[in-house]
Amino acid sequence: DSGVTQTPKHLITATGQRVTLRCSPRSGDLSVYWYQQSLDQGLQFLIHYYNGEERAKGNILERFSAQQFPDLHSELNLSSLELGDSALYFCASSERSGSSADTQYFGPGTRLTVL
């Protein structure tokens, strides 16, 4: 158990809908990262927040947005969902602001299925 929690574990929805995925980092960690992993694909970095501020953006679609709240939990919002958005979404956290020595600890993921 990494100490990172994600809810919900599974999510099934329809095309065009909007969903929110939630992540609570490990106690004391200030950074939160979001990743997408499609079937048999690698991990695609989406976005990184540190202490409430966006630090880095990957190939995150405009239909997706995220934020990190004062209590350091984070939410990833996915809207106008398409079939291709079906994937595992992982959240990770690290202690610092993403320095090169930072280790990311991953949550169990949310499996999103868009029908």
Add this chain to the structure above:
Amino acid sequence: LAKTTQPISMDSYEGQEVNITCSHNNIATNDYITWYQQFPSQGPRFIIQGYKTKVTNEVASLFIPADRKSSTLSLPRVSLSDTAVYYCLVNTGGFKTIFGAGTRLFVKA
């Protein structure tokens, strides 16, 4: 950002030592090297991290030569439960984190 190259897959037998090498030719001075393990439908799990020479913990060793252009993850005496995908990651720090395709290790009885 440093790109990593690893073998796509490897096979081994229970009880053997497995070495997975990752090349990262354009690693920067401040970059660290981190290895993760991932089982199907689970989040990646941190295995080991290093900067240079050798690092050892309870599950693995990481060997990094002086030029740091490659690194080798060594798993001693693997078991069936070590069957997983192993990712080598170069931490650039503060920027996008890029995972490569990883190495699928299959341990046979």
